[in-house]
Amino acid sequence: MENFSPFVLPFVLGAFALLGICIYKYVRWVRQFDRAQKKTLYKNIFSVKFIPALWEMFTECLLHLRITKKNWRLGYMHRSIAFGWFLLILVGAIESRLGTKEHFHFWVAIFYRYFHHTPPVNGTEVFFTNLMDLLLLYVLSGVCLALVKKIRSSLLGMQRATKHSLMDKAIRYSLWGIFPLRLLSESVTACIYGNGGFLTQSIGNLFSIPAAQFLELPFWSLYSIDLCVFFVLLPFTRYMHIFTEIFLIYFRRLGVQEHTRMTGFTKFELSSCSRCGMCIDHCPLYKDLDIPEVQSVYLLRNLRNLEYHKDIVTAAKNCLMCNRCVEDCPVNIDLMNIRRIARDKGKIDMPDSYSYLKNVNSFNAIGRVAYFGGCMSHLTPGITQAMETIFQAAGQDYWYMDEQGTICCGRPLLQQGFNSQASELRRKNTELIRQSGATALITSCPICYKSFKDEYQLSIPVYHHTEYLKMLIDSGKLKVKKGDLKVTYHDPCELGRGQHIYEQPRQVLSAVATLLNISDEKENSLCCGMNLGNTVLSLEQQTVIRDNTLACLSEPNPDIIATACPMCKKAFVHGTGANVKDIAEIVANQIEK
Amino acid sequence: MADFGFIIKKTRSIQLSEASLTKFKQAVEAVPSYKNCIGCGGCTATCSARQYTDFNIRKVHFSIRRGLYDNAATELQKCMLCGKCTLVCPRGVNLRSLIINIRQIISNSNEPFEDGKF
Numbered sequence: 245m246e247n248f249s250p251f252v253l254p255f256v257l258g259a260f261a262l263l264g265i266c267i268y269k270y271v272r273w274v275r276q277f278d279r280a281q282k283k284t285l286y287k288n289i290f291s292v293k294f295i296p297a298l299w300e301m302f303t304e305c306l307l308h309l310r311i312t313k314k315n316w317r318l319g320y321m322h323r324s325i326a327f328g329w330f331l332l333i334l335v336g337a338i339e340s341r342l343g344t345k346e347h348f349h350f351w352v353a354i355f356y357r358y359f360h361h362t363p364p365v366n367g368t369e370v371f372f373t374n375l376m377d378l379l380l381l382y383v384l385s386g387v388c389l390a391l392v393k394k395i396r397s398s399l400l401g402m403q404r405a406t407k408h409s410l411m412d413k414a415i416r417y418s419l420w421g422i423f424p425l426r427l428l429s430e431s432v433t434a435c436i437y438g439n440g441g442f443l444t445q446s447i448g449n450l451f452s453i454p455a456a457q458f459l460e461l462p463f464w465s466l467y468s469i470d471l472c473v474f475f476v477l478l479p480f481t482r483y484m485h486i487f488t489e490i491f492l493i494y495f496r497r498l499g500v501q502e503h504t505r506m507t508g509f510t511k512f513e514l515s516s517c518s519r520c521g522m523c524i525d526h527c528p529l530y531k532d533l534d535i536p537e538v539q540s541v542y543l544l545r546n547l548r549n550l551e552y553h554k555d556i557v558t559a560a561k562n563c564l565m566c567n568r569c570v571e572d573c574p575v576n577i578d579l580m581n582i583r584r585i586a587r588d589k590g591k592i593d594m595p596d597s598y599s600y601l602k603n604v605n606s607f608n609a610i611g612r613v614a615y616f617g618g619c620m621s622h623l624t625p626g627i628t629q630a631m632e633t634i635f636q637a638a639g640q641d642y643w644y645m646d647e648q649g650t651i652c653c654g655r656p657l658l659q660q661g662f663n664s665q666a667s668e669l670r671r672k673n674t675e676l677i678r679q680s681g682a683t684a685l686i687t688s689c690p691i692c693y694k695s696f697k698d699e700y701q702l703s704i705p706v707y708h709h710t711e712y713l714k715m716l717i718d719s720g721k722l723k724v725k726k727g728d729l730k731v732t733y734h735d736p737c738e739l740g741r742g743q744h745i746y747e748q749p750r751q752v753l754s755a756v757a758t759l760l761n762i763s764d765e766k767e768n769s770l771c772c773g774m775n776l777g778n779t780v781l782s783l784e785q786q787t788v789i790r791d792n793t794l795a796c797l798s799e800p801n802p803d804i805i806a807t808a809c810p811m812c813k814k815a816f817v818h819g820t821g822a823n824v825k826d827i828a829e830i831v832a833n834q835i836e837k
Numbered sequence: 838m839a840d841f842g843f844i845i846k847k848t849r850s851i852q853l854s855e856a857s858l859t860k861f862k863q864a865v866e867a868v869p870s871y872k873n874c875i876g877c878g879g880c881t882a883t884c885s886a887r888q889y890t891d892f893n894i895r896k897v898h899f900s901i902r903r904g905l906y907d908n909a910a911t912e913l914q915k916c917m918l919c920g921k922c923t924l925v926c927p928r929g930v931n932l933r934s935l936i937i938n939i940r941q942i943i944s945n946s947n948e949p950f951e952d953g954k955f
Contacts, residue, residue, distance in 0.1 A: 547950075553950075557951045589941075590949040598917070600889050600915065619917075620919075651885070651917070652885055652918070652919040656920055656933075774924070782869075782870060
């Protein structure tokens with residue numbers, strides 16, 4: 245057989261094994277989509293959404309732009325290995341196709357130098373030979389960086405690298421082996437036949453010809469075997485993300501979303517995690533409390549790998565749900581929903597838990613806005629009083645929905661995995677709001693706001709009070725005067741990262757006071773530590789997180805620490821002698837009479 | 838009988854030496870701050886569910902301390918988990934965690950993911 249040598253067999257078998265296992269897994273996962281996900285998939289499968297998906301696949305799976313934006317050194321490392329290897333395969337395929345007259349097999353593209361001995365003569369051949377060497381050098385530079393990261397991750401801007409399982413370590417070494425082995429194999433062949441480029445020929449010339457002849461077959465065989473090991477391990481390790489992310493991007497663009505149960509789509513998300521560990525460094529539980537192996541990367545690993553299944557619940561429970569890792573994840577995996585899925589309470593999530601609410605009646609609020617303070621605002625009466633002052637000053641008729649008793653919005657239950665109990669509360673609140681005939685819903689609590697926005701299907705607009713204050717000030721309904729107070733603003737997790745409301749509170753504050761900048765704000769804002777997402781942390785641990793956040797907020801010496809969440813306010817007032825106020829309270833003090 | 842606006846409960850006694858405190862001990866193990874409780878009742882006073890029904894969280898966890906588990910699960914089901922009780926507690930008892938854990942202990946059910954079967 246022309247263009248064949250037994251050493252290609254491991255590579256060929258490995259490649260077919262990889263293809264077979266991947267197809268088996270992907271088909272299985274798509275079949276495990278739930279009904280709604282399948283419907284979305286089939287409805288949109290031939291839509292034009294394919295085009296932006298293709299672009300995202302290129303920029304994310306190959307160029308890794310999102311990682312580069314966060315940390316250019318890591319971005320370079322990932323890009324050089326992913327995009328470099330992709331080009332190596334692509335250019336290698338073109339080169340070998342052009343150079344092989346007959347008996348072309350797909351492995352010839354990989355082992356081209358071994359089968360094609362004639363030194364490059366014309367311009368095209370010289371170009372391709374040297375381009376291939378350049379690309380190999382590019383990939384090798386990435387591998388070197390990966391080595392540096394392994395030894396000292398801080399040099400690449402990461403404080404803590406992920407702890408990997410045995411299989412993950414094994415495949416990492418096989419990946420690192422591939423490119424040096426390819427370099428050595430091509431170099432010894434270049435030494436014998438003179439068919440190398442600027443890199444392989446120079447290294448090849450260091451060998452003596454008998455040594456090269458002796459080493460040629462072993463090197464090429466090792467290269468082939470290493471490829472085989474990498475291919476066979478790939479579907480069972482973190483490197484499955486290489487192919488899975490392509491599908492994840494496609495499905496996501498088609499509109500497939502995570503639901504409350506583990507589905508095939510969840511499995512695509514789990515396998516898209518490359519365990520890069522970028523979610524670890526900023527996690528308050530790691531940063532402030534040094535709690536190991538609960539961060540998203542470990543939760544996803546525990547869900548995916550059989551040997552870690554016993555640790556799923558421990559990791560799932562211990563999280564503030566502050567969304568910081570969602571901001572940091574370069575693959576945009578729906579980490580919060582996956583965590584909620586893992587927190588599923590199963591049998592104790594009882595339907596009809598709140599039958600006692602059936603006698604709660606609505607109020608005729610036609611033409612008014614509904615104001616929902618939220619449970620927590622009952623502990624911070626300053627906020628609700630300020631809002632009432634503001635409504636009156638703006639001449640707005642309002643209905644204070646939960647003045648007497650609060651029916652929770654359901655989000656705290658949802659975050660703990662009580663899906664059916666949460667939906668019962670949502671049904672009740674929806675009914676009350678619908679029957680009232682109110683024209684808009686304004687809430688003071690970012691937790692409720694996120695819930696009303698995302699989890700309810702209300703037909704009226706929903707505003708957080710910071711948005712509403714901004715609208716009142718802009719429309720001139722509320723006249724405020726600028727005071728000489730200096731304030732710093734704390735972005736509540738659910739309002740900032742949860743709903744991306746960063747500008748409105750800042751504009752409102754700038755209208756009534758002087759806003760100072762702090763080091764960690766907007767997307768990078770720190771959690772107050774009291775987030776309802778967590779039930780595991782002790783008060784002492786929460787206090788540590790709170791104090792670190794307070795230190796950041798107090799740094800520019802403000803007169804007032806402002807926030808927009810009753811929970812954060814409640815957390816801060818106990819931790820500092822400084823003045824902590826909600827935006828509504830500051831605005832209410834600055835109303836022009 | 839005439840309605841005097843109050844009722845007199847029948848006298849009852851609990852044999853603490855016979856009561857099984859296993860589940861209470863499990864709850865303390867799961868939520869160590871449980872043992873800090875001084876029974877001030879701040880949790881009940883602030884409770885959102887309490888405003889609509891006669892749910893009394895203080896009563897429930899005192900019953901559990903004495904080994905009375907009968908109505909605890911159905912009572913705790915009324916909780917909306919809003920977390921006000923945890924915030925007002927002067928002793929730092931993590932009541933939300935306690936409520937979830939007691940419900941799990943009493944119903945003897947693991948979370949689905951705890952068994953690794955999903």
